[in-house]
Amino acid sequence: MGKIIAIASQKGGVGKTTTTLNLGFSLSRFGSKVLLIDGDPQGGMAIASNLKKRTTLGLVDVLQGRCDAKEVVMTTKDQSLSIAGIGQPSPEEVFALEEAAHNGKLGELIRRIADGFDYVLIDAPAGIGSLVTALLAAADGVILVIVPRMLSLKSLPSFLALTQWVQQNKNAALSLEGVVLTMFNPTSPTESSLLEEIKASLPAEVFFRTVIPSEDLFEQASVRAIPVALLPGGQQAAKPYLDLAMELKERELLTQRGEQDDDQTIGLF
Numbered sequence: 001m002g003k004i005i006a007i008a009s010q011k012g013g014v015g016k017t018t019t020t021l022n023l024g025f026s027l028s029r030f031g032s033k034v035l036l037i038d039g040d041p042q043g044g045m046a047i048a049s050n051l052k053k054r055t056t057l058g059l060v061d062v063l064q065g066r067c068d069a070k071e072v073v074m075t076t077k078d079q080s081l082s083i084a085g086i087g088q089p090s091p092e093e094v095f096a097l098e099e100a101a102h103n104g105k106l107g108e109l110i111r112r113i114a115d116g117f118d119y120v121l122i123d124a125p126a127g128i129g130s131l132v133t134a135l136l137a138a139a140d141g142v143i144l145v146i147v148p149r150m151l152s153l154k155s156l157p158s159f160l161a162l163t164q165w166v167q168q169n170k171n172a173a174l175s176l177e178g179v180v181l182t183m184f185n186p187t188s189p190t191e192s193s194l195l196e197e198i199k200a201s202l203p204a205e206v207f208f209r210t211v212i213p214s215e216d217l218f219e220q221a222s223v224r225a226i227p228v229a230l231l232p233g234g235q236q237a238a239k240p241y242l243d244l245a246m247e248l249k250e251r252e253l254l255t256q257r258g259e260q261d262d263d264q265t266i267g268l269f
């Protein structure tokens with residue numbers, strides 16, 4: 001089984017779904033087999049990818065026994081990218097979903113459908129509630145998405161505290177893959193100084209080098225429910241997400257190498 005990474009944030013509307021879709025698309029461009037899972041009861045990923053064209057079934061339908069797990073994993077036109085929706089949960093089913101999150105059934109389901117993929121990216125709902133906690137408990141890593149706004153800076157410690165709590169109490173293998181800054185406007189002095197403040201608040205290596213700029217084409221791509229790279233003229237806007245995908249792979253290689261170095265004495269053989 002490949003790596004399961006939750007894309008999460010404390011604040012809403014910061015670009016989690018956009019990051020899941022565009023990072024996932026970029027990883028598939030680099031030859032990885034990628035599954036995107038909608039972990040948000042509001043179904044952001046279904047909207048962002050026009051999943052309903054293929055199915056309205058999702059994780060809640062599997063949990064309710066209405067369909068089989070493999071019926072919710074949809075391969076896109078790009079064979080290396082698949083998407084599993086959350087379904088269209090009623091209020092009672094959202095409650096049942098939270099319960100499935102709490103008792104580990106959601107995590108089991110995620111691990112089951114993750115089989116056979118190199119990367120599984122979970123689009124988490126905003127916040128630090130029980131569903132997010134369960135998604136982190138089922139994941140190998142978490143990417144925290146923040147925007148250069150005061151509220152994002154203020155919310156950083158509580159999200160990091162949640163990550164630490166999950167590591168200590170639920171999932172010791174969970175790693176913080178990194179924090180990615182999105183929707184950055186480099187021409188705004190306020191944002192530039194906030195960016196510096198955010199970066200100064202944590203060790204440098206916590207942050208991905210790649211910063212995703214604010215760019216209207218993402219909004220247009222959202223309207224058309226496609227990754228920005230597929231938008232006519234969207235190649236340039238898509239580049240930062242290719243960089244982010246490359247950086248994620250680089251970090252993984254470095255971690256693997258570090259683990260090997262821990263295991264072996266120095267030498268070529």
Ligand SMILES: Nc1ncnc2c1ncn2[C@@H]1O[C@H](COP(=O)(O)OP(=O)(O)OP(=O)(O)O)[C@@H](O)[C@H]1O
Nearest residue numbers: 012013014015016017018126213214215218219222
């Ligand atoms: N880099 C960007 N530049 C400009 N607009 C962006 C960028 N990234 C995302 N957006 C737009 O911002 C809006 C919110 O993005 P998105 O839905 O990805 O956020 P989210 O964190 O998933 O929100 P929620 O917490 O509600 O699930 C969308 O309309 C999206 O098109």
Ligand SMILES: [Mg+2]
Nearest residue numbers: 016017040044
């Ligand atoms: Mg979203």
